[in-house]
Amino acid sequence: MGGVLVSAQLLPRYRRPPPLYRLARALRRIGLVVLVLVLLFVASALYSAYETARGGASASDFEYAFGANNTFVLSGTLSFSDGGIYPVNGFTVHLRVANATGQVVGESSDGPVNFAPGGRATFPVTFVLPIALASAAASLLTTDQFLNETIFANATFAYVFPVSVEVAKNTSWGAPFAGLTASVGTPTTMGGTVVVPVTIQFENDASFADDGSLEVRLVSESGTVCASSTYPIDVPPETPYSQTNDFTLATGCSISGGTVVSTYTTSGGATVTLPPEAIP
Amino acid sequence: MSAPAASPAGPPGGSGYRIPSLGYRILVSGLRLIPLLVLLVGLPVGLLSFLSAHGLTVPIALGTVTTFGIALSVLAAVRYIVKPTAAYGPVSIVASGAAVVYLWLLLQASPFHLTIPGSSVNFALGFRDLVLGLMLVPGFGLAAGIVTTIEDVRSPHERLPFDYPA
Numbered sequence: 133m134g135g136v137l138v139s140a141q142l143l144p145r146y147r148r149p150p151p152l153y154r155l156a157r158a159l160r161r162i163g164l165v166v167l168v169l170v171l172l173f174v175a176s177a178l179y180s181a182y183e184t185a186r187g188g189a190s191a192s193d194f195e196y197a198f199g200a201n202n203t204f205v206l207s208g209t210l211s212f213s214d215g216g217i218y219p220v221n222g223f224t225v226h227l228r229v230a231n232a233t234g235q236v237v238g239e240s241s242d243g244p245v246n247f248a249p250g251g252r253a254t255f256p257v258t259f260v261l262p263i264a265l266a267s268a269a270a271s272l273l274t275t276d277q278f279l280n281e282t283i284f285a286n287a288t289f290a291y292v293f294p295v296s297v298e299v300a301k302n303t304s305w306g307a308p309f310a311g312l313t314a315s316v317g318t319p320t321t322m323g324g325t326v327v328v329p330v331t332i333q334f335e336n337d338a339s340f341a342d343d344g345s346l347e348v349r350l351v352s353e354s355g356t357v358c359a360s361s362t363y364p365i366d367v368p369p370e371t372p373y374s375q376t377n378d379f380t381l382a383t384g385c386s387i388s389g390g391t392v393v394s395t396y397t398t399s400g401g402a403t404v405t406l407p408p409e410a411i412p
Numbered sequence: 413m414s415a416p417a418a419s420p421a422g423p424p425g426g427s428g429y430r431i432p433s434l435g436y437r438i439l440v441s442g443l444r445l446i447p448l449l450v451l452l453v454g455l456p457v458g459l460l461s462f463l464s465a466h467g468l469t470v471p472i473a474l475g476t477v478t479t480f481g482i483a484l485s486v487l488a489a490v491r492y493i494v495k496p497t498a499a500y501g502p503v504s505i506v507a508s509g510a511a512v513v514y515l516w517l518l519l520q521a522s523p524f525h526l527t528i529p530g531s532s533v534n535f536a537l538g539f540r541d542l543v544l545g546l547m548l549v550p551g552f553g554l555a556a557g558i559v560t561t562i563e564d565v566r567s568p569h570e571r572l573p574f575d576y577p578a
Contacts, residue, residue, distance in 0.1 A: 163552030
């Protein structure tokens with residue numbers, strides 16, 4: 133017993149720190165651990181960003197074409213190499229097309245797509261622009277113009293860093309039915325039937341062909357279809373088109389004050405309603 | 413270099429303590445001030461100046477970075493000097509509070525918009541979550557400062573044997 137007592141007196145007496153001291157110390161240590169973790173994360177994110185930027189991104193040539201009914205599509209592919217250690221999540225691309233006056237003629241988005249780290253991914257991007265007659269983009273059918281295309285891409289890098297890039301560029305737009313006119317000639321009467329020559333003229337200033345068929349309808353002022361005809365067209369880019377066809381009017385149907393309504397059907401079967409032309 | 417004692421020492425390993433002299437604490441805190449100023453003032457101001465010199469917009473004013481960088485460095489140095497006194501807790505609170513305010517100002521700068529001169533390319537980088545995560549650090553420091561202040565009020569010198577064991 134005596135030996136135990138001597139040992140206790142010789143050994144340094146350890147006194148446990150008081151609770152408040154321990155609490156303050158623990159809080160400071162937790163703060164330090166958080167700081168170290170955040171700094172390590174930032175360092176690894178910087179390294180990952182560098183590797184990802186080194187891998188780079190590339191885009192194929194984007195091309196316009198007719199899409200589904202009354203739409204243009206702008207399509208291409210984006211390739212992206214994420215050589216880092218963190219993923220790129222929620223990659224979304226947004227396209228906004230405005231005309232020379234600043235009026236937005238179309239907007240479209242594609243995505244989101246996630247890119248895993250350490251790999252290369254390619255994904256097709258398709259923007260759909262409606263060109264129905266009531267839409268702001270209808271002028272794209274018949275009017276050459278300058279467009280302002282703004283491409284906006286955003287994603288989240290390394291879970292916590294939202295990144296976005298916006299690129300704006302001016303492009304020259306060539307309309308696929310530039311200067312479209314439908315001229316109604318002088319009617320002739322043969323054996324009780326009225327025949328009217330109608331000349332459709334335009335120039336394909338687009339980068340793609342007008343390949344399909346054109347349905348032309350002569351509509352009376354009251355909305356009755358007096359005559360219609362469908363014929364194939366194949367107009368390569370940068371090529372003028374002029375075609376005159378004779379239309380036999382339905383008995384008793386007058387086109388005076390009516391309209392010429394044209395509908396283009398692509399070789400793929402999509403239809404595009406062209407702006408109507410008034411008949412004097 | 414040994415730390416000259418400025419306070420009475422108690423029994424070794426027990427409740428005694430040995431506080432370095434004021435001069436020694438000022439010297440050490442002065443030496444610690446150098447890397448702090450480099451880290452909190454030199455590097456960020458250099459980076460922002462580099463961006464500015466290349467025609468790029470900077471997310472936060474140089475004056476703000478300089479002011480807060482110097483203030484945080486000096487507060488950290490003062491905190492070390494006054495550690496044996498009752499001012500340690502309040503100074504810790506002020507230092508952590510200043511860090512919170514600085515990070516809050518950084519938070520307002522997120523997302524950082526970058527326009528590349530002579531091009532139509534705009535780039536934006538958000539760092540809100542990172543700054544919020546960093547805010548935890550002074551947040552814990554603030555809490556620790558409050559606890560230390562309470563401890564010093566309740567039991568003055570209670571922590572000294574543990575901060576400066578003899």
